[in-house]
Amino acid sequence: MMPRTKQRMLIAITCLLLLWTVLAKSVSALEVRDRTEILGDIDEYMIRSMKANHIGGASVAISHNDEVFYTKGYGTFADGQSITSETPFPIASLSKSITALAVLQLVDKGRIDLDEAYVSYFPELSPRDSRVRDITVRHLLNQTSGLNDRTNPDMTRTPQFHLLIEANRLLNEVELAHEPGTTYSYHNPNYMLLANLVESISGERFSDYLDRHIFKPLGMNHTFSVSTTQQINGNEAIPPGHYSILGRSLSRSEPLWFIDGPAGIVSTAEDMSKWMIAQYSGNLLPPALMNQFHSAGDIAPYGMGWLADQDESGGRTISHSGIFWTYKSEEMVYLDEQMGISVMFNSGLNAFVNYSAFIDGIADIMKGEQPEISFFNDRNMETIMIVLILATLIWGAYGYVRIRRRKKRLRTIRLILIMVGKLIPILILLSLSPLVTFIGGGRVLPWFGLWTTLSSPIIWLVVWSLVNLVHLTSYIASMFNHTKSGQLKADNR
Structure with a gap:
């Protein structure tokens, strides 16, 4: 009996093992099929979205749990070379979270105190505005230092800085817009000062510190930091930047801008995946500091290089966007879901492109939902702008003919009212910079930035202004002719 019983048990175990193997293979095949479908959906979504927004090149990084889930490049260089997951892109203000980590590493070592006054680390400073002495390291990290673009120009500064120490010395002359810690104002020089603090306390050049203490430990071997946008323009490995005008994507070098600290990092999709994984599964900092790193500030969602939500x-x-005039980037890390998505583009800030929608669309696909491409995209809006420009020209020609054929003389009050109405597009053009500054939360943009962001609306406003000036000239000429004709008739009598 025993041998037969053992034989039956052996057969049963063998059957169970075979069944388990078959099931395991089926589950594995299902997982592979699901993953393949997900990646296919992401590719299709990226290609459609880029086409709808006239974006020529992009790179996607997705992390999930403790793995690099997907990285891929889309588009080509001007010479036809393909953009890949290892192609370097400027990440612009996504750099701020990395600068913040460098500060927190030194906090962990007891070399920096978050609530210590910044100037206490630089006794040689003698600020004219006494409130500068109240700015703490935490205020700089949270963008609540009291500095803003109006009182301390950033993108519009001429000449631009060349060294971090120059931003530091500026504290002697600057006047704060607000009391430190009372108002949130997004301001790049806050992070220049933090980079200078890291450089001073560590005794290492800021870019070298990042490489030794962050990039190399995380395996981000193709990531590096630059001081100015000129170092981006001169790097042939980086895809050229672009901006859109009337539905056409134009290549353009990034204007000179000092970006060391707030926006100077160049990275790849592969490396950005590792950075995002480290946010929820790495040992970047002790738990208490890590929690501060990922938390909102006291008076705004902006914390330490991240928007917490x-x-x-x-x-x-935690999320952040990065803005250059010819490059753009977006990043979102879902801490509890252990997922991160980052997208980098070789096209810049554009009023008609919702770059954050790329993150939302990919997240929808990852969650098994259907992404949508909004009607509000560059292709549709640029088409509307072209129609608007043509309609303005046709209306202008029709109006000119009507004015020339007009027989009655305009009254002076009527002419004044017409003049006021005709000056509207010119007034909009002249007030464009302060208007954008107001909408942008106090960011003061250079005229080149206004042009690349709003090129088609600006063209329309210029066309509208010229048409109105022609109309005004015609009205005045017509009024003069009527006056002269009336005078001649009076003389003949």
Whole structure:
């Protein structure tokens, strides 16, 4: 009996093992098929979205749990070379979270105190505005230092800085816009000062510190930091930047801008995946400091190089966008879901492109939902602008003919009212910079930035202004002719 029983048990175990193997293979095949479908959906979504927004090149990084889930490049260089997951892109203001980590590493070592006055680390400074002495390291990290673009120009500064120490010395002359810690104002020089602090306390050049203490430990071997945009323009490995005008994507070098600290990092999709994984599964900092790193500030969602929030399902998120005039980047890390998405583009800030929608669309696909491409995209809006420009020209020609054929003389009050109405587009053009500054939360943009961001609306406003000037000239000429004709008739009598 025993041998037969053992034989039956052996057969049963063998059958179970075979069944388990078959099931395991089926599950594995299902997982592979699902992953393949997900990646295919992401590719299709990226290609459609880039086409709808006239974006020629992009790079996507997705992390999930402790793995690099997907990285891929889209588009080509001007010479036809393909953009890949290892192609370097400027990440612009995504750099701020990395600068913040460098500061917090030195906090962890007891070399920096978050609530210590910044100037206490630089006794040689003698600020004219006494309130500068109240700015703490935390204020700089949270963008609540009291500095802003109006009182301390950033993109519009001429000449631009060349060294971090120059931003530091400026504190002697600057006048604060607000009391430190009372008002949130996004301001790049806050992070220049932090980079200078890291450089001073560590005794290492800021770019070298990042390489030795952050990039190399995380395996981000193709990531590096630059001081100015000139170092981006001169790097042939980086895809040339672009901006859109009337539906056409034009290549353009990034204007000179000192970006060391707030926006100077260049990275790849592969490396950005590793950076995002480290946010929820790495040992970047002790838990208490890590929690501060990922938390909102006291008076705004902006914390330490991140915007901290909760998504619709209640999970914690940290995010940031990066803006250059010819490059753009977006990053979102879902801390509780252990997922990160980063997208980098070789096209810049554009009023008609919702770059954050790329993150939302990819997140929808990852969650099994259907992404949508909004009607509000560059292709549709540029088409509307072209129609608007043509309509303005046709209306202008029609109006000119009507004015020339006009028989009655305009009254002076009527002419004044017409003149006021005709000056509207010119007034809009002249007030464009302060208007954008108001909408942009106090950011003062250079005229080149206004042009690349709003090129088509500016063209329309210029066309509208010229048409109105022609009309005004015609009205005045017509009025003069009527006056002269009336005078001649009076003389003949």
